[in-house]
Amino acid sequence: MPNLPTEIWFRIFENLVSWNPYEAKNNGALLRICRNAFSGGLPVIYFFPKLNAKNYAKFFNTISETDFGKLVHHINLTNISYTSKASITSRLLRRCAQNLESFSGPQTGLGFTALRALSNCSHLKKIDLSVLSERIDLQYLFAGIQNLQYLEYIDFPALSKFSPGHNESWPPSLVHIGFAGAITDGFIAESSFPPSLKSVNITNCPQLTDTGLFTLLSKVGTTVTSVTVQYPMAELSRNALDCIFQLCPYAGIISIPANYITSNLFESLSESGVSHKVEHLEISYSGSLLTAVSLVKADDIVSALADGKLPQLRRLQYSIRLGWKEESEDVQDLVDLIDDQGGEVFVSVK
Template sequence: MTSALPIYLPTEIVVQIVAVVAADEFARQPTLYACCLVSRQWYSCAIALLYEKPQIDTGFGFTKFTKMISPPIGARKSKWNLGALVHKLDLSSLVHHSSPSLTARLLGRVKDNLEIFYAPRASFALNSLPALSKCSKLHFLDLSLVATPIPFRDLKKSISNLQNLQALRLPQSTSITNSESNSFEIPWPPHLRRVQFSGYFTAAVMHSFPWPPSLTSLALKNCSDLSLSNLSSLMCSPDLSRTLKRLTISGQNRYLSPECINAILAFIPALSFLSIPGDMVDDTFFDLLCHMSIPTLEVLEFGYPGVDSAVYFTTEGLLGALEYGLPNLRAAGFAEIFCSGDGMLDDDAVDDFLLNRAESKKNEPGAVVSDSTMHVQPGVYYV
């Protein structure tokens, strides 16, 4: 009895099967690895997707990955340039599984096509910057977990020529003082639009801090001193008032107060999106909105609390601000902790107000929705 001949599938069909497998984020990595073991044909179809965005969330997985990307001397090497297949490298789950020299070597191996990079906490340091500067296709760079102090001038110099960089999260160890003022002359990447600002800075130096000229979105998180004087000096830049459209202030900032939140309205009058910690808002904020009015604001988000889950403003105060100070607000976001239990917000009333206003404005001539918020549905959403 002869054995059945193996069924041949055209390469185009195998490519389609592998693409379906790759779309399942949960099972993507092990299934693509299994596909590579079927045959040479399946290997050639699956290998690029296997290394496109490797899932490296354990020390064991990281060790296997580094041996393939940067094999030891004398080890068998793949005919593929595996490092060039990597488009996204997320090392944020690693703590003590690497070293600064190994991180630098990995960046050197994957520099050709790397687009997204999340740096590890303990193994990204000054000696990683030369390799980082050669990742010319990088458009998203997250250094927010980096704890090792890196001079701001050196960091800025290393990324200044990354022509495709659009989003940057600065290290929580960032320090901008008078000694770093000589870094101001170094240009930012030309297309940098989104920045998460973290670390330590002084009010005196921030008065002259040069923001990226194309900046439209700014997030403040893990700042060591976001008191009223420091926040005011940071936000008073004419560059920000001219270009900034989205502002996010996390609850994870020290010395943040309701007075800081109220002051924002005076500095950035043309925002389309504003996210602030819900426990830092009181009815004074809405009274100011009623007097000032911000017709450009389309999304207002009350994010996770920084200190406690208490609500210090009323639903009536918010509805009054929607009526008189935020004529074009389309959506309001709430951390769910503010919308449950006795004495919490009546999110249904806010949702009804926004939906009714959206319906009444739908057919108004000349109604325009900005590109930055057009994906947000009218009404209440939860964060």
Template sequence: MEEEKLKLPLELITKILEYTPNPFCTNHLLLCRGIYWSFLWKVYSQPELVSNNLYPDESNNFVPKNLKLLMKRKFQNMVKCLDLSRVVQSGKNSYMSKLLRRTSSSLEIFISSQSSFGAAPLVSIKSCFRLKVLDLRLVSESVNLAELFKSIQCLPELEQLCFPRSSVTCDEFDFQWPQKLWYLRLQGGITDFFAANVRFPETITCLEFAHCSHLTRTGLDDILSHIGINLTRLSITYPMPKIGDDGADRSFWFCPNLKSFFVDIAYISWELFSEELLVILKEYDRPLRSMTIESTGYMGMCEKLSPNDITIAVDEERLPCFERLGLSAMLGWDFKSDDMNDMISELDHHNIEVFKV
């Protein structure tokens, strides 16, 4: 009886194991059948799929080692997240399609690998009714945007969507966006014609642009003029070859409610912080709190914007809620210059943090 009193209950043992550095260690799971089954659903809710988990099949293609386990009926309702971003494979689209179909009843997050995502997986996505995150940013294969739109119309719970960077242009606009969508990353075959005709949902509060090789400043302005008022976070990153070297200058004008702004210096100039485009809002204080200015390191970029432009905007209280400024080490600015010291001193006076990224 004394020995029985010293034994911990199963619930407490599992709770202790959850806080260990490696809670799903095989040795822990083999302690007893009860512990094994209590952790099993957590192991399969987010399976670790990496390149080392792959093996060649009879056709010399590559499929996940635990693909068969995922397909077993008793496991298919456990999988909630499939993150294939670390998987480098050259397999068939049918494998990806089958994997999506077998996990469709429980899948909430899907992050695609660079390859093996085409027409068949797009059709299988339609059956993932609980999907909240669809991230296709790494996909390098050509994806038909029209088919992608048909698929996401069947996903009522979708909240975050990342377009593939190699998608083909789309001339169809008669589709329904998911009602809960709040995050959108635009990539690939987005054109000015598309930007002018598509009506993005007002629920979007976070918008990102990258790899839009067809989009010009006109298309960018069209999109921001439609939904900019709702945005709290905006990101315009390299490469965006056709928007010009000042294409993002009107971001603050179109998006007065931004709290976070991430931009490459290749697409802005000193006018971003000018009195005409960065105006003082009459109804409320501009809520911008964080801004990051990135750079690819190309020569001549440092002349487009100077620390004085930011210093003046802060000194004139056109950024009353500003808290953090991130500057790329590749900007080409002399971080020991008088202008930089003046900016840091002025920002510090307003309790604004300046840091390198």
């Protein structure tokens, strides 16, 4: 085997990760077999390195002292906690900028130099900052991403702030935005979202009110095919999402918490006279059945189905916390109607 040519070793290493090439792998020990194994396996090993607190420092030193950074296409620092300094992350991004396609931030924070360093990564397609535990200034994040022509996916951190007086622009090719943190009504009102946007996830935006949510869905609703709103959203009212079917008529996937909907969600759908395109509807619930709040009922969906307003619904998933009894007539009718449409009903614990 040591006499195998470099090309064969490359294929061997490729096959080791072929079942999921985008999952981080650590087969570095195999590079020591021979010189050809090293040359053939190096591009595969560094394509998506498996990084953790134990090997991160060595990885950074290697990238700093060699030109291996050009081999790195994906960096995932979500397993890196307090061993990751913002200055190190900034230098790492610069060293790996040439071919980097995705970046997932560490559990700590990113300084403004690291956020600005993203602008050097011209081939970035995905940025995930959802696990950051330190507040960042979104001014510097937008400065780093606004000219990334190929960026398709971004998830914002839960802790962030905006510096006043800055107008931010979005990258032109975004397909998914995960809204979180310091997203305000004013920011949404001033934003012009790219027409390429197909998916939005909204969670943990403590300053976003019904007005901001309505504005956001009004702006992107006719293009998105997937909408997810997750609890908590501190400033939303009980009926904040009753308008989602009207504002997002082509969304095939809708996931919403029962905390922010009422039976009017389905009643207004019936009144519109137009069937909705939703195929997958998930209703979660973060609350107690002991509350005096009137929750959406299975019969509300039954009526919409019976009236032909949800003809494409194939998958319904609802929280067990809603208190819908599986043996009840309403739930049985619900199961039968969705089954008639070739779909299924699932119960979740969230």
